[in-house]
Amino acid sequence: MGVEAQWLPGISVDCVIFGFHENQLKVLLLKFLKSPVWALAGGFVGVEEDVDQAAARVLEERTGLTDIYLEQFYTFGDLARNYRATEEHRDVNAAMGRSEEEFAWLSKRYITIGYYALVDYSKVHVNPSGLSDASEWMDVSALPKLFLDHNRIVIKALEALRQRLDDKLVAFELLGDTFTMSELQVVYETILGKRLVRTNFQRKILSLDILERIEKKYTGGAHKAPYLYRLKS
Amino acid sequence: MGVEAQWLPGISVDCVIFGFHENQLKVLLLKFLKSPVWALAGGFVGVEEDVDQAAARVLEERTGLTDIYLEQFYTFGDLARNYRATEEHRDVNAAMGRSEEEFAWLSKRYITIGYYALVDYSKVHVNPSGLSDASEWMDVSALPKLFLDHNRIVIKALEALRQRLDDKLVAFELLGDTFTMSELQVVYETILGKRLVRTNFQRKILSLDILERIEKKYTGGAHKAPYLYRLKS
Structure with a gap:
């Protein structure tokens, strides 16, 4: 099946996975296959799939995590979200051996819908698969330069988390x-x-x-x- | 210029415009041309446009309002957001005399990015244009059945407004x-x-x-x- 029949064009989801460990707030990041680039757990939205379903599926496929607290917080749609513009994206695609069709399809602006996930760090056993060959919990205040605008997405997720701290009792999702x-x-x-x-x-x-x-x-x-x-x- | 060269496929923006009048919170709604259907001020995202720019442009084009408080609050992407599924959409398109190309392009799922706008009711002079032949401020607690899932979008906007009432001092945007x-x-x-x-x-x-x-x-x-x-x- 061609990519166009399977996925909505120009739309993706990205999950900011927060965990709490050793008195620090951590974010789970994935390293692209055969590439030094770290990124959030992200993916596309199926033609026959709600966006909320897509976020949960992406999270499971990329990390092995199921049935966790997941909430949409913001959608990122600047013109600059254009994979063509990034050297790193060209490298990642080359390393992954993507086809010409896939590369052309990916070389457009993607509007990405951001979700944050809150997990009990002690219960999580991450299983990166498919597009990644490593995963790591990194301190939210000391992240490296991530793929595309993913640093900004983490900052915005953290702002949303702060706003919802009282209303949604999100803090308890991070604890045992x-x-x-x-x-x-x-x-x-x-x-x-x-x-x-x-x-x-x-x-x-x-x-x-x-x-x-x-x-x-x-x-x-x-x-x-x-x-x-x-x-x- | 064809629709595909001009707009991103499968993406729209919708603006929930809140105003305060006679001790009631109101929402500004537009009636589709030659149709009994009321809807939010919505539109598409240009190929060369940030989504935030698109929301401001749509607001101006549909209502004449410029330079007002506008904030993204949620993105709606359920499978059910499919214009094909609605009788009302077929009627609206027929009434508007849309071309076959336009109709085919519109007959897909649209993921819509929701923005709320807060306006000083006393300063607003709405000027519906293009796709609408009437506008009306309606009491948020007594809305008719709106186009597609627009009632749900209003409810979600109101929830976001409540959450941000203290942080963002949004109430003052509604007053003189x-x-x-x-x-x-x-x-x-x-x-x-x-x-x-x-x-x-x-x-x-x-x-x-x-x-x-x-x-x-x-x-x-x-x-x-x-x-x-x-x-x-």
């Missing part, structure tokens, strides 16, 4: 099932990029009435052990 | 240059769809330190006249 108050505070601080006052943070979170306190973390030295919390179901 | 505290409160209440406690609202707004109190609204009976405010520049 149980967590201490200070673990939760560090997630908030990392996303917001600023320190929070511990007592104020705790009061605010508890006032939302969404947490359940479950047990002491350690059995010994109980007077010093932090409480564990989980989201009320 | 000066306003009373109770006018401001009604805008907030209308967007949020709920009543707010007057003293709490006033304290919260004033604590943001963004308003400048300028003068009494009336010269007579000064003890009863409300203060006027404007945004600090």
Whole structure:
């Protein structure tokens, strides 16, 4: 089947996959096959597929991840999103041995629909496949120059995450099932990029009435052990 | 010039234009030429145009409005966004006397990028042109069945507006240059769809330190006249 019968022209989806590890917000990046270029997990939209479905499928195909929190945040459609303009794209295509038809089809502006994914880092086992030969979690504040405008897409995803931090309770998607108050505070601080006052943070979170306190973390030295919390179901 | 050389295939922009009048949040709708169908101000994206530029151009072409607050909020790409599926679209095209080429080109799924616009109702003089023969401000809570999924697009725009109410100070875009505290409160209440406690609202707004109190609204009976405010520049 030709590319034109299979995919919508000029449209793609890109997934910014956030995870939280060692007190840092990380983004999962993929390296193009036989190329030094790192990029977000992206792909095209099938002719018979909703864009939300496309984002979930791309995420699964590129990383092996299924059934995770995924939310559209912005669509990038500047004229400059033109693969022709990039040396790196020519190199990537050559390295991948793409056909003339595929190359011509790819050498246009792509309007890309951005999604962010929030994953529990400890549960994730990434399995890059198809277009990538490596994956890596990179610190969001220390990314290399990524493919095309993917650095800008990460920045915009982080802005969206900040805006939705209170409404959508996104922070909890980045944590395990149980967590201490200070673990939760560090997630908030990392996303917001600023320190929070511990007592104020705790009061605010508890006032939302969404947490359940479950047990002491350690059995010994109980007077010093932090409480564990989980989201009320 | 053929449609394919001029426009990106399968992509459109739609503008949800909000205004505030008589204590109600309104949406500006356009009626398709020689058709009973109402729709948002929408159009295509030029081959040599950023999507943000396209949204501003469409807004100007369809309504005569320029230089107004416009922000992307969501992209709609379900399979069901297929003009073929709608009787109303066939009628609209027939009424407009579109060519076979245009009709074939339009008879596909369109992924549409949604923008909301916030306008000062009192300053707006709408000038529908081209594809429309009428325009009307309709109460956002009492819309008729609109073209395609445009009702859903309005609902999603309103959700985005609510989320950004505090961050972006969007409420002020809907008011004139000066306003009373109770006018401001009604805008907030209308967007949020709920009543707010007057003293709490006033304290919260004033604590943001963004308003400048300028003068009494009336010269007579000064003890009863409300203060006027404007945004600090």
